[in-house]
Amino acid sequence: MIVLDKVSKIYPISKENQVAAVQDINLEIPMGEFLVITGRSGSGKTTLLNLAAGLTRPTSGRVLFEGVDWWSLPDREQSLTRNQKIGFVFQFPSLLPALTVLENIALPTIINHSQDFQEIYPRAVKLVETLGLSDKRSSYPRQLSAGQQQRVVIARALLNQPAVLLADEPTSNLDEQTELEIMELFAEIHQRTGITIVLVTHSAQLVRFGTQSVQMAVGQVVTKQT
Numbered sequence: 001m002i003v004l005d006k007v008s009k010i011y012p013i014s015k016e017n018q019v020a021a022v023q024d025i026n027l028e029i030p031m032g033e034f035l036v037i038t039g040r041s042g043s044g045k046t047t048l049l050n051l052a053a054g055l056t057r058p059t060s061g062r063v064l065f066e067g068v069d070w071w072s073l074p075d076r077e078q079s080l081t082r083n084q085k086i087g088f089v090f091q092f093p094s095l096l097p098a099l100t101v102l103e104n105i106a107l108p109t110i111i112n113h114s115q116d117f118q119e120i121y122p123r124a125v126k127l128v129e130t131l132g133l134s135d136k137r138s139s140y141p142r143q144l145s146a147g148q149q150q151r152v153v154i155a156r157a158l159l160n161q162p163a164v165l166l167a168d169e170p171t172s173n174l175d176e177q178t179e180l181e182i183m184e185l186f187a188e189i190h191q192r193t194g195i196t197i198v199l200v201t202h203s204a205q206l207v208r209f210g211t212q213s214v215q216m217a218v219g220q221v222v223t224k225q226t
Contacts, residue, residue, distance in 0.1 A: 002029040007061035039216035087157030089167040095141040127155040147178035
């Protein structure tokens with residue numbers, strides 16, 4: 001599904017100094033895997049996720065998505081591929097406060113004019129029910145707990161039925177019990193749909209939810225487990 005071939009990302013700090021966020025990484029993420037990427041802050045795990053999504057261009061090496069080099073595609077085709085095939089869950093929910101749960105879930109599809117609202121509404125309602133938010137569909141973000149807000153974000157990411165779900169520290173702002181509930185939800189989604197999931201976290205305790213894990217340090221993969 002995703003292949004990183006000798007990928008590095010270097011950020012220049014000054015004429016004399018530079019920072020290697022990711023260094024010479026080789027990584028294959030097969031279709032249907034649930035990969036958990038761990039590492040301390042600054043280890044390069046978020047940069048790796050952004051490289052895999054085609055959001056960050058590598059300084060060297062290639063990033064292949066479904067066998068195609070991200071950076072061989074025109075900008076428009078890159079955007080369409082991300083919109084149609086990748087769902088994103090970020091650290092902060094970024095829900096619009098003036099919209100209801102159902103409207104927040106459907107919003108990205110409506111903005112991109114990729115589907116008619118009448119077509120996606122039943123799908124949005126089903127996701128609300130599947131993720132345990134049936135009684136919250138008309139609620140606003142301020143009326144939800146942190147865990148419920150993150151469930152809305154996950155539903156929004158799944159709306160277009162993507163092939164890949166990329167999650168960047170989705171539980172870092174949650175208490176321990178809510179973190180467990182969200183990780184169990186990711187595992188349930190993976191088991192039920194077979195979607196490929198790549199999840200970044202600083203917590204090594206969450207590795208057990210995935211089918212594979214990678215630990216990063218100073219921009220490199222230091223351990224792999226299957």
